[in-house]
Amino acid sequence: MSRTGGPDPAEAPGPGADVVDLEQALVRRAQDGDREAIRLLLTRHADALYSRIILPRAGDPTLAQDVLKETMVTAIEKIGTFRWQGRSIYFWLRQIAVNKVIDHHRASGRAGRLAQAVAAEPEPAILPTAGPRPDVALIAEEERRINAARISATLEEINPRYRRAIELRLIDELPREECAKLMDVTLGTFDVLFFRAVRAFRRKFEESEP
Amino acid sequence: MSDDRLDDDDPIRLPTPADSPWGGEDPPTEEELRQAEALGATMDRLLAGEPVAATDDAARAAQLIRSSFHEERLAEGRRDELIQQAMRQALARPVSLPRPRRVSVGSLIALAASLLLVLGAGLMVWQAGPARRHVAQEPPRQMLSRSSDGLMGRPFTDRAGASSRLDLVFADRMNGYRQVVLARGTP
Numbered sequence: 373m374s375r376t377g378g379p380d381p382a383e384a385p386g387p388g389a390d391v392v393d394l395e396q397a398l399v400r401r402a403q404d405g406d407r408e409a410i411r412l413l414l415t416r417h418a419d420a421l422y423s424r425i426i427l428p429r430a431g432d433p434t435l436a437q438d439v440l441k442e443t444m445v446t447a448i449e450k451i452g453t454f455r456w457q458g459r460s461i462y463f464w465l466r467q468i469a470v471n472k473v474i475d476h477h478r479a480s481g482r483a484g485r486l487a488q489a490v491a492a493e494p495e496p497a498i499l500p501t502a503g504p505r506p507d508v509a510l511i512a513e514e515e516r517r518i519n520a521a522r523i524s525a526t527l528e529e530i531n532p533r534y535r536r537a538i539e540l541r542l543i544d545e546l547p548r549e550e551c552a553k554l555m556d557v558t559l560g561t562f563d564v565l566f567f568r569a570v571r572a573f574r575r576k577f578e579e580s581e582p
Numbered sequence: 583m584s585d586d587r588l589d590d591d592d593p594i595r596l597p598t599p600a601d602s603p604w605g606g607e608d609p610p611t612e613e614e615l616r617q618a619e620a621l622g623a624t625m626d627r628l629l630a631g632e633p634v635a636a637t638d639d640a641a642r643a644a645q646l647i648r649s650s651f652h653e654e655r656l657a658e659g660r661r662d663e664l665i666q667q668a669m670r671q672a673l674a675r676p677v678s679l680p681r682p683r684r685v686s687v688g689s690l691i692a693l694a695a696s697l698l699l700v701l702g703a704g705l706m707v708w709q710a711g712p713a714r715r716h717v718a719q720e721p722p723r724q725m726l727s728r729s730s731d732g733l734m735g736r737p738f739t740d741r742a743g744a745s746s747r748l749d750l751v752f753a754d755r756m757n758g759y760r761q762v763v764l765a766r767g768t769p
Contacts, residue, residue: 411665411669414668415665418664418665419655422656422661423654431643432645433654437656437664441664441671444665445671445672449672516650516653519650520651523646523651542644542647542651543648545652547626548626560619564610567614567622567640570621570643570647
């Protein structure tokens, strides 16, 4: 429930035009200085921005949370400049978030190719089956699918043994000891294999920069 | 480095035979061993859900892979906390939350002045319009025949000479002319 006692629009379920229309109304109220509307908009998009946009690009949960906060501060300050163009404000927030990640990489001297490669990923195309105005959750899922497909394509290009080490450790999220056992190597050997696997992945991923 | 990894039987420490665990690659250097162990420890903490600062490209790449396949949501409390912090921070800055749109007094005055100017210009155009000019061209014939007998008064009084009577008649004629002009437009 919202603070005003009615149902919380940020938690309104389901895709469709109603959700987008509701968001447009929230944007108008936010532009008129309604703080509750701003809070609802941020609540609606914070999770997707964090898990789909910022964290994969920042590579660090602590930094990602800082970037998310800075993204929201900028969004609040610039909400008056936002012009509704018939699609969710998510894309506007997404661009702010990507720019913030790039700024952080530059400020920390990490303007390397990995930073460029992850930051430069284009926004997802609208799913053809989702209609002209898909739900935000659907957009975020599409974003995740694109990221995963690009990672998978890169993994396909590296040594199968390295790929196996990455899959066991990062996708299946198994403990190191179990990974080593499954690969029939010692723990120390697995650590080195995993380190080399990630390094090989990073090189291939940088080469595949869109 | 843990004790089991320092075991002399660990293949990392041995020369690389044809069937080595490295598959023909070079065995690791001391520096590589150190980095591999550090990355392993970082991943352990990350997978345990601890907030870990990824300090190198290897850790960032590992995080990129993991977060692309797994949903890592913020705890609801943490998310709301970040939103509150962002709103407070935005409010503390000179350029803060957007203000409700209001019409200023200055804008109203400027609008009223503009309206008056437009009305004045319209009135002038209306007065100089062709219809009014057509009316003004009609001569005020009735006024020309007005008698001045009543204006003359008695002759030869102490305080009114002939010149003052002529002045009075002239003033009367001018007054009549003015009334015609004002009533019907320009001559």
